[in-house]
Amino acid sequence: MKRILVVDDEQDICEILQFNLENAGYEVVSANSAEQALELLLDKNLSYDLLILDVMMGGMSGYQLARKIRTEMNSQLPIVFLTAKNTENDLLTGFSLGGDDYIAKPFSIQEVLARIKAIFRRSESNKPSGDEEILQSRGLILNRKAKTASLDGETLALTKKEFQILDLLMHSADSYFTRGQILDSVWGDESYVLERTVDVHIARLRKKIGAAGEYLQSRPGFGYRWLS
Amino acid sequence: MKRILVVDDEQDICEILQFNLENAGYEVVSANSAEQALELLLDKNLSYDLLILDVMMGGMSGYQLARKIRTEMNSQLPIVFLTAKNTENDLLTGFSLGGDDYIAKPFSIQEVLARIKAIFRRSESNKPSGDEEILQSRGLILNRKAKTASLDGETLALTKKEFQILDLLMHSADSYFTRGQILDSVWGDESYVLERTVDVHIARLRKKIGAAGEYLQSRPGFGYRWLS
DNA sequence: CAGGATCGTAACAAGTTTGAAACAGGTCTG
DNA sequence: CAGACCTGTTTCAAACTTGTTACGATCCTG
Incomplete structure (x- = not known):
């Protein structure tokens, strides 16, 4: 506490x-x-x-x-x-x-x-404690400290929101996150943003990561996840 | 609601x-x-x-x-x-x-x-939500946090309703739940869904879990249970 | 202040899930 | 054995979810 x-x-x-x-x-x-x-x-x-x-x-x-x-x-x-x-x-x-x-x-x-x-x-x-500095999966690399991302060696120009969403999903890879959980984590409590907004950012992310978008999965009623 | x-x-x-x-x-x-x-x-x-x-x-x-x-x-x-x-x-x-x-x-x-x-x-x-994170029985594993399920290592693509029903039954394994109880728990108090709907979902579940469907039992007048 | 990047919302187009109905088969009981 | 009752399964349409594009607002930057 x-x-x-x-x-x-x-x-x-x-x-x-x-x-x-x-x-x-x-x-x-x-x-x-x-x-x-x-x-x-x-x-x-x-x-x-x-x-x-x-x-x-x-x-x-x-x-x-x-x-x-x-x-x-x-x-x-x-x-x-x-x-x-x-x-x-x-x-x-x-x-x-x-x-x-x-x-x-x-x-x-x-x-x-x-x-x-x-x-x-x-x-x-x-805090570096416990949490990895670098998330890596499927050729995608997130450097959480440097706030940079790359895919198969190519630098990815992610926006802040995109980075944060990917960070959240990759950090707990294979777990589904509801749009509400994503909003709470990425936008914080103080924002009044529609849940559908998450979808749009996911779509933008998928576009940027191309074929790897396959691993950025959705499931009706459950939300999104990163398949490791 | x-x-x-x-x-x-x-x-x-x-x-x-x-x-x-x-x-x-x-x-x-x-x-x-x-x-x-x-x-x-x-x-x-x-x-x-x-x-x-x-x-x-x-x-x-x-x-x-x-x-x-x-x-x-x-x-x-x-x-x-x-x-x-x-x-x-x-x-x-x-x-x-x-x-x-x-x-x-x-x-x-x-x-x-x-x-x-x-x-x-x-x-x-x-709320004293506290419960196990993972339900496991007969080769079937439900990860309640990740919202994923697997059977003998194979991923199961359960829908939300299917997941919820299985969660309920496995959580109190060996106990029978009437269709009414299942409706209350999964659909919530105020839903106007026929009890027979539960049967349909159970059937779909059985189809997905194949041989393990044997443990998803019904009993006339009592309802359904998961035999651990 | 112009231009670009980023973000949020709306709207529409798939795609999935869900619920009801109908029928089939089984069991229990008188 | 007939009839009532219960459960299993299939089918179809409605409801809901998600993907995507377009557009406007805002913020940043030079």
């Missing part, structure tokens, strides 16, 4: 985030100041997978804490900044510190959940 | 939601006031899987109804709040009551559908 540290000096915000994040299946710890958060972060007994950090706080600001985390603690902990301000300048500051996302108040819980999910998905996919 | 209760005092909104949700395969009941909705909810003859609730209504407000549902009725019914307002304060209220989602008017139908789908997915996944 993922553990999230929420830092905001408004108790209301902490509570609503805690309630909803726990509802969503995360473990949540909250702090009402950057100083308190720092203490929690330095505690070696507990590690965190994500930090949700208010920018404007009395005492140490969110930015200052973030800077400390990146420089002094030398940590890559993903950070989501919360802020009431919404100027371009602020956005730049948030990201230049290596923060992974940026949410303006007032925010919707959906937005927060979606961003968090996206971040975890991102960091999962960056 | 999922039943959704839509509550909005604007008849237009009700109709548009009803039309589109029914299109998407849900059963929809609508009410034009919180009072009317409460009556429907208290009616024991009909249960609902989701409530779409306008916040601003004459008479009892959406929030008041939600509070009643959570406290007086002690129900965990998922609620999607509809509201024209979009202030942080409103968000707080919506969520603090345990509502599961929040959509601001004007909304897009696709957004609504995506949210509903997400909610149902969430509640499904909380």
Whole structure:
């Protein structure tokens, strides 16, 4: 289970985030100041997978804490900044510190959940752990890190969506994925795209991979799969 | 099939939601006031899987109804709040009551559908789904995740219905299932399909699994079973 | 800002799956 | 042994799924 540290000096915000994040299946710890958060972060007994950090706080600001985390603690902990301000300048500051996302108040819980999910998905996919770096089958090679693909030695110019779909299918080769599962995985929860859209991308993929399209199979009622 | 209760005092909104949700395969009941909705909810003859609730209504407000549902009725019914307002304060209220989602008017139908789908997915996944991943007996192997089947190493091209029936029977091998039970499980509660239809699917299954059809047994008055 | 790439939706054309009906055969019972 | 009842199988049309093309919107890039 993922553990999230929420830092905001408004108790209301902490509570609503805690309630909803726990509802969503995360473990949540909250702090009402950057100083308190720092203490929690330095505690070696507990590690965190994500930090949700208010920018404007009395005492140490969110930015200052973030800077400390990146420089002094030398940590890559993903950070989501919360802020009431919404100027371009602020956005730049948030990201230049290596923060992974940026949410303006007032925010919707959906937005927060979606961003968090996206971040975890991102960091999962960056992990080399367990997951192969290179998917290979039937002359088709996906380099997941380089984001390149080739077929029988020839480079394939796949679009992002095409790459992601192929990645998903090849990664669990021989298993069928419903259009809904593909949407969830490739588009994420926050998109409102028709399921038929998947078909179109599959068609485009098949066109690009030519004869190998034979292994990109569909089955009525089940969805699509890559036959290894 | 999922039943959704839509509550909005604007008849237009009700109709548009009803039309589109029914299109998407849900059963929809609508009410034009919180009072009317409460009556429907208290009616024991009909249960609902989701409530779409306008916040601003004459008479009892959406929030008041939600509070009643959570406290007086002690129900965990998922609620999607509809509201024209979009202030942080409103968000707080919506969520603090345990509502599961929040959509601001004007909304897009696709957004609504995506949210509903997400909610149902969430509640499904909380269910003690837990079961074996792979069913295996008599040389027949069902991979429930990959949705594939094989017999003595040979791939079986089962249709969705065939797969579901076999899944049901093999999962509780040696037990007889009446045609009614099979219909309920595979087709769902609200389908108007003749029981004899099951026979036809069983026949098709037997044809596909050849000699193993011997273990797909029927018994007059009891129905069908898989003999492990 | 023009041009191209990418993406999402709609629409139509196959292709498959499914459901009902009809008939055939078997078993049980009186 | 006749008749009722149950199950197995075939056929056909309807319903649903999928493949594909076309088009417009959007985003990126020079």
